[in-house]
Amino acid sequence: MNFSVHFDDETIARLNRAVARVGLTRNRVISLAVQDWLARNEEKDWPQALKNHFSNPAPELAEDTLDFQAWREALPAEDAGPRW
Incomplete structure (x- = not known):
């Protein structure tokens, strides 16, 4: 355009x-x-899997339970210095 x-x-x-x-x-x-x-x-948004997880009042009972450990890969390494 x-x-x-x-x-x-x-x-x-x-x-x-x-x-x-x-x-x-x-x-x-x-x-x-x-x-x-x-x-x-732009407005940031949560991933759909995370929104689905927290929209359920009893997420531990859901068939597709969210694997929180998978999110650790997105975190910086402990020795990466300050996180500000």
């Missing part, structure tokens, strides 16, 4: 200098910037 975005003259000048330096098109830089912004700002 195409649409127009309007920038002030100083922003256009800065963008032109940046694309000349890195060798990308203005459209590509703008597209990458929007994708990066969305990745950082």
Whole structure:
């Protein structure tokens, strides 16, 4: 989909200098910037298996009990330093 975005003259000048330096098109830089912004700002959600597990008042009775140990792989190693 195409649409127009309007920038002030100083922003256009800065963008032109940046694309000349890195060798990308203005459209590509703008597209990458929007994708990066969305990745950082989109609403995060819990995995469906976890939502299903906690929506059940007695999850231990469910046939497909959630394996919490499998989630440990996503945690940083103990010696990975601070987690802030």
